[in-house]
Structures are given as C-alpha cells and as structure tokens.
Amino acid sequence: MPELPEVETVARGLAGAWEGRRFVAVTCRRAGLRQPFPPDFAARLTGRTVEQVGRRAKYLVVRLEGGLIMLGHLGMSGRMVISGLRNTPPGRHDHVEFVTDRSVVVTLTDPRRFGLLTLCDAAGLAAHPLLAGLGPEPLDPAFDARVLAAALAGKATPIKSALLDQRVVAGLGNIYVCESLFRCGVSPLRDAGALTPAEIARLVEAIKAVLAEAIAAGGSSLRDHVRPDGELGYFQHNFKVYGRTGQPCSGPCPGAPGCGGIVRIVQSGRSTFYCAERQV
Numbered sequence: 286m287p288e289l290p291e292v293e294t295v296a297r298g299l300a301g302a303w304e305g306r307r308f309v310a311v312t313c314r315r316a317g318l319r320q321p322f323p324p325d326f327a328a329r330l331t332g333r334t335v336e337q338v339g340r341r342a343k344y345l346v347v348r349l350e351g352g353l354i355m356l357g358h359l360g361m362s363g364r365m366v367i368s369g370l371r372n373t374p375p376g377r378h379d380h381v382e383f384v385t386d387r388s389v390v391v392t393l394t395d396p397r398r399f400g401l402l403t404l405c406d407a408a409g410l411a412a413h414p415l416l417a418g419l420g421p422e423p424l425d426p427a428f429d430a431r432v433l434a435a436a437l438a439g440k441a442t443p444i445k446s447a448l449l450d451q452r453v454v455a456g457l458g459n460i461y462v463c464e465s466l467f468r469c470g471v472s473p474l475r476d477a478g479a480l481t482p483a484e485i486a487r488l489v490e491a492i493k494a495v496l497a498e499a500i501a502a503g504g505s506s507l508r509d510h511v512r513p514d515g516e517l518g519y520f521q522h523n524f525k526v527y528g529r530t531g532q533p534c535s536g537p538c539p540g541a542p543g544c545g546g547i548v549r550i551v552q553s554g555r556s557t558f559y560c561a562e563r564q565v
C-alpha cells in the first residue's frame with residue numbers, strides 16, 4: 286500500500302508528464318473504483334490544461350485550469366503507468382486512461398479497485414470530506430515537537446497506533462511508522478501520551494529524516510521514471526526493520542543481551558517490526 290513517499294514519487298512523475306499539458310482524451314472503462322467516478326468525469330477533464338500536480342497526505346492533488354481539482358488515491362494496489370500511444374488492447378485492470386496533447390498516456394491500473402478519482406473545486410479543496418480531518422504534513426516545517434506533543438497529550442494508545450492516526454500526522458502508514466520509531470529508539474508499545482519532550486523531538490526528527498530519505502530514493506528511481514514498464518511510485522528501498530523479522534538489527538545494539546534482531550508483533554491487527562533492545 287503506497288504511503289507518503291510513494292505518492293510523492295507518483296506526483297512528481299505525473300508532474301513531469303502532465304504540468305502545462307492538456308488532456309485530449311480521458312477514458313473510464315468502468316463506472317468507478319472505491320466509489321463511482323463523478324458524472325461527466327471524463328468530459329470535464331478533456332480539453333483542460335494541468336497547472337500543477339501535488340500531494341496532500343496520501344492523496345494526489347491535480348490542479349487544472351478553471352479551478353478544477355482532480356483528487357486521486359491509489360488505494361491498496363493502484364498504479365500509474367506512463368507510456369506512449371499503444372496499439373495493444375488495455376489490460377483488464379486498466380481502468381482509466383489519460384492522453385495528453387503530447388501523446389503521453391497515463392494509465393491507472395488497479396486490480397483490487399480500492400483506488401479513487403474524484404473532482405472538486407479549488408475553493409472547496411481544504412474542506413473536502415477526504416481532506417478536512419487530516420493532521421499536519423510531516424515534512425511541513427510547521428510539524429514540530431510542540432505540534433506533535435499537543436496531538437499526543439493524554440493519549441493512552443500505543444505510539445505506533447497514534448502515528449497511524451491520520452488526524453495526528455498525515456500520510457504515514459505502517460512501514461514508515463515502524464522505521465521512524467526504530468530510528469529514534471522509541472518502543473512502539475509505549476503509551477503515546479507518556480513520551481517525554483526529548484523523545485517527541487527525536488521522533489519528529491526521525492519521521493522527517495525517514496520520509497526525506499525515502500522520497501530521495503523515489504526521486505532517484507524517477508530519473509529513469511519511464512522504466513521498461515513505465516510504472517511510477519514504487520522503488521527499491523532498504524528498510525531497517527519493516528519486513529525484516531529475524532534478521533540482524535542495524536542499531537547500535539547487536540551483541541547486547543536484549544537484541545535478538547528484528548521481531549514482529551501485532552498491534553491493532555497490523556504487523557509491527559522493531560528491536561526490543563534499541564527501542565525502549
């Protein structure tokens with residue numbers, strides 16, 4: 286499931302293909318994905334020029350001329366694939382296709398169909414139901430230790446779960462929460478409201494660093510972003526704990542009695558990966 290860095294990478298890839306370009310054809314091959322496409326979705330986009338492609342949390346925000354916004358979410362399995370015009374028939378999971386005036390084709394492929402594409406007016410963007418309740422952007426300078434401390438104050442839930450709450454901070458998912466907690470040495474099991482100011486400051490720094498490194502890795506994959514398959518957003522990234530059950534820990538602790546490598550536990554039905562020695 287794509288998290289903030291993957292969505293940022295997709296947004297940057299789409300920006301290169303779309304900004305300043307006009308959609309000459311938009312084709313929807315089904316009535317919707319997670320929810321129906323808006324009425325006249327394709328007709329409202331066709332003929333319009335894209336001004337800017339950005340991101341809010343895990344949503345793609347595509348600004349078009351005339352104050353129209355296309356909001357997108359990749360769901361569980363959505364992928365944006367860039368290609369040239371093709372003569373081959375679309376695949377069975379190729380649900381939406383955008384063609385620009387430069388004959389660049391972007392195809393939304395989504396086998397599980399939890400993705401989402403909708404339209405709104407720029408004036409209504411901040412209050413849109415999908416965005417209105419979201420917390421701060423973690424890479425925004427306004428997201429600092431004071432802001433996170435206020436959001437965590439009094440919370441008896443584990444810090445792991447609190448960071449997955451999109452109202453606390455927007456865009457983090459299971460992978461980057463695990464990586465951030467490992468980086469700053471805070472146990473995922475700690476009560477969110479019991480972290481010290483110093484721990485919260487380290488956590489904020491860790492979140493920003495982990496995301497920035499992942500975006501940089503995505504950016505380097507974008508340099509050749511028309512990969513053989515043209516797919517945007519997924520890239521090779523070396524995680525320190527995520528998915529590394531039983532593997533050696535890269536913290537300062539190997540050899541310490543409590544460091545048995547990376548362990549996996551389940552919190553609120555989701556896997557958590559951490560080192561019980563490094564993270565206290």
Ligand SMILES: [Zn+2]
Nearest residue numbers: 534538544560
């Ligand atoms: Zn360790």
